[in-house]
Amino acid sequence: xxxxxLDPPQNVDVEKWIKIRYDELKEYVQGFKIGVPAIIxxxxxxxxxxxxxxxxxxxxxxxxxxxxxxxxxxxxxxxxYGFNAVIAHAFVGYSQAxxxxxxxxxxxxxxxxxxxxxxxxxxxxxxxKHLESFVEIxxxxxxxxxxxxxxxxxxxxRVRELIGSEVKILSPGIGVQGAEPGTAICYGADYExxxxxxxxxxxxxxxxxxxxxxxxxxxxKCRG
Amino acid sequence: xxxxxLDPPQNVDVEKWIKIRYDELKEYVQGFKIGVPAIIxxxxxxxxxxxxxxxxxxxxxxxxxxxxxxxxxxxxxxxxYGFNAVIAHAFVGYSQAxxxxxxxxxxxxxxxxxxxxxxxxxxxxxxxKHLESFVEIxxxxxxxxxxxxxxxxxxxxRVRELIGSEVKILSPGIGVQGAEPGTAICYGADYExxxxxxxxxxxxxxxxxxxxxxxxxxxxKCRG
Numbered sequence: 001x002x003x004x005x006l007d008p009p010q011n012v013d014v015e016k017w018i019k020i021r022y023d024e025l026k027e028y029v030q031g032f033k034i035g036v037p038a039i040i041x042x043x044x045x046x047x048x049x050x051x052x053x054x055x056x057x058x059x060x061x062x063x064x065x066x067x068x069x070x071x072x073x074x075x076x077x078x079x080x081y082g083f084n085a086v087i088a089h090a091f092v093g094y095s096q097a098x099x100x101x102x103x104x105x106x107x108x109x110x111x112x113x114x115x116x117x118x119x120x121x122x123x124x125x126x127x128x129k130h131l132e133s134f135v136e137i138x139x140x141x142x143x144x145x146x147x148x149x150x151x152x153x154x155x156x157x158r159v160r161e162l163i164g165s166e167v168k169i170l171s172p173g174i175g176v177q178g179a180e181p182g183t184a185i186c187y188g189a190d191y192e193x194x195x196x197x198x199x200x201x202x203x204x205x206x207x208x209x210x211x212x213x214x215x216x217x218x219x220x221k222c223r224g
Numbered sequence: 225x226x227x228x229x230l231d232p233p234q235n236v237d238v239e240k241w242i243k244i245r246y247d248e249l250k251e252y253v254q255g256f257k258i259g260v261p262a263i264i265x266x267x268x269x270x271x272x273x274x275x276x277x278x279x280x281x282x283x284x285x286x287x288x289x290x291x292x293x294x295x296x297x298x299x300x301x302x303x304x305y306g307f308n309a310v311i312a313h314a315f316v317g318y319s320q321a322x323x324x325x326x327x328x329x330x331x332x333x334x335x336x337x338x339x340x341x342x343x344x345x346x347x348x349x350x351x352x353k354h355l356e357s358f359v360e361i362x363x364x365x366x367x368x369x370x371x372x373x374x375x376x377x378x379x380x381x382r383v384r385e386l387i388g389s390e391v392k393i394l395s396p397g398i399g400v401q402g403a404e405p406g407t408a409i410c411y412g413a414d415y416e417x418x419x420x421x422x423x424x425x426x427x428x429x430x431x432x433x434x435x436x437x438x439x440x441x442x443x444x445k446c447r448g
Contacts, residue, residue: 037297043267065289067344073261093346120291122317
C-alpha cells in the first residue's frame with residue numbers, strides 16, 4: 001500500500017501542483033500526506049477544497065512537537081478542515097503532551113500517528129535511542145499508527161515486534177531517499193510513503209503504477 | 225524583556241484577535257511569537273499584512289522537527305512572509321537536520337532558536353535528558369537563541385552556564401503556567417515569553433505593563 005507525500009518544490013503554484021497530483025493518483029494509492037511547507041503555503045481552506053470528496057487517508061504531517069494543549073488545538077483545527085490523520089512526535093513525552101493530543105484525536109475521530117524513528121542520519125543521535133519508550137507511549141495512548149524509516153528496515157522489524165500486529169506502521173524513505181519499493185513492507189510496515197519518486201516525475205501516474213508493481217513483486221518474493 | 229505569545233482561543237476571528245493585540249502591545253514589548261495553530265488558521269499572507277511594519281522580533285514558533293530539507297524549506301517560506309526568527313527542536317539531531325536548517329536561516333537572515341527544554345512535565349521524559357547535547361548542537365550551528373522553561377529555572381541556570389553569554393535564552397511558562405515575571409531572567413534568561421496572562425486578559429495593555437513592572441522589580445531585587 002502506498003501513501004503519496006505531496007511536498008511541492010519551491011516556485012510552483014502549490015495549490016495547482018497538489019490538485020493535479022491528487023486527481024492523477026487518487027484511484028491508485030491509499031492516501032496522501034501533506035507536510036508543513038505545503039500546509040502553510042496553501043492554507044487549510046485551499047487544501048480542504050482539493051480533498052473534499054476524498055475518502056482515503058489524508059494525513060496532516062505537521063510533526064507536532066509542542067505542549068499538549070497546543071498539539072490538541074492544532075489537531076482539532078486540521079480535523080475541522082477534512083484531515084483524518086495527524087503525525088506527532090513521541091519525543092515530547094506522554095505527560096501533558098501526547099496524552100492530551102491523543103484524547104483530542106479520539107474525540108475528533110482523527111487517527112494519531114507517532115514518529116518513533118526518522119529517515120535522516122540525525123535520527124540516530126537522540127530519537128532512535130528511545131525507540132522502545134516511544135513505542136510504549138504509542139501503546140499507552142492507543143495510537144493508530146507509527147512512523148519508522150524504510151531506509152533502516154531493521155528498525156521497522158523491531159518496531160513491529162514491539163507493537164504487535166494491530167497498529168499500522170508507515171514508512172517514509174522509499175525512492176529518492178534510497179529504499180526500494182516493498183522493502184519496508186517486507187520488514188513489517190503497512191504503508192510505504194513515496195514522495196518525489198512519484199510527484200516529481202514527468203508522468204506521475206505511470207511512476208506510481210510502476211512503484212506499486214515493484215512493491216507487489218518484492219512483497220510476493222519476500223513472503224513467498 | 226517580554227515576548228508575547230499570540231495563541232488565540234478557538235471560536236474567535238483569529239486575524240482580528242491578533243491584530244488588536246499587536247496594535248495594543250507593539251510599543252511595549254520586544255517581540256511576538258506565533259504558534260502553529262494561529263499560523264495555519266490565519267495563513268502567512270494574513271499574518272504578513274498585520275506585522276508588515278514591525279521591526280521587533282517576529283518568531284514563527286513552528287517547533288520544527290523534521291528532516292533538514294523540510295525544515296529548511298519551511299524556514300525559507302516563513303522568512304519570505306516577514307518572520308525574522310524561527311523555533312526548531314534540537315532533538316531531530318545535527319546531521320541532515322539542524323545543520324541544514326541553520327544554513328538556510330543564515331542565508332535568509334533568520335534567527336534560529338532551538339528548543340533545549342520545554343515547560344510541560346513530559347519534557348523530563350526524554351528531552352531534558354539530552355540538555356547538554358542539545359546545547360552543543362546550538363553552539364555548533366551558531367544558533368541565535370535557545371528555549372528553556374521558566375517553570376524550571378534551574379534548567380535555565382544550567383543552560384546559561386553551558387552556552388555562555390552571547391546566545392539568547394527565551395523562556396516560556398510565565399503567568400498562567402505558573403512562573404512569576406522576572407524569575408527566568410533572574411536565572412539567566414534574556415526574554416520571558418508571556419501568553420494568556422496578557423493576551424486573554426480584559427485589558428491587554430494594562431496587563432502587559434503590570435507584568436513588565438513586576439519583571440523589573442524582581443530583576444532589580446535578584447541583581448541587587
